[in-house]
Amino acid sequence: MPTEFEVPLLDDEGAISPKFEAALAKIFRRYASPTKSKPTSTATTEKPSIVRDVSLSKSVEEDSNKEDDESVDALFDNCLSMSREDLERFSSDTNGQSMTDETYTEITEFFDIVEGDRLTFKGFLQLYQLQTENDEEETARDLTSWGFDKNLELVATRKEQDGVVEEGEPVPKEELTGNGQGGERKSESENAKSEENDGTD
Secondary structure (H helix, E strand, C coil), rough: CEEEEEEEEECCCCCCCCHHHHHHHHHHHHHECCCCCCCCCECCCCCCCCCCCCCCCCCCCCCCHHHHHHHHHHHCCCCCEEEEHHHHHHHHHHCCCCHHHHHHHHHHHCEECCCCCCCCCHHHHHHHHHHHHCCHHHHHHHHHCCCCCCCCCCCCHHHHHHHCCCCCCCHHHHCCCCCCCCCCCHHHHHHHHHHHHHHHC
């Protein structure tokens, strides 16, 4: 079943498309943390043949922004990677579930890692390349939950979708209805009636 996206997630050869790569880079940065040791990637075991080598996509296509492309390329130096804690937070936000030990073991065995157990950006791409090949609908659900539109443009953060306002951001007017620390808020008609009653006392 085709997804609702108007841009391909994988190209004709099964590699991650530049647009999809840029979208995954935004999500990876959101959850990854600095790699402590010298960032030299390694794999603990030979990867299965179904996991193709990820193309670094150095060329800039007509619909790509050069600055964004260079920013994505910078992630391949492995200065950022995802620890078990990072992956737990990612899994909880994406699927609403904690990551099982079995899943974590598979990730560290079959995808590109550093420091023995930290997932690199290349490994993150490999993970989503494999998932998309096997279940594109699941990847589409992940992208939608992260706030990407049908053109793979980020239009809302997950917190915005859930009605949570980021610290320092103005609170939308529609969010100001309901209960607050000062108790239940009254409507204008209720306030007017209350003022009338006060005047008759």
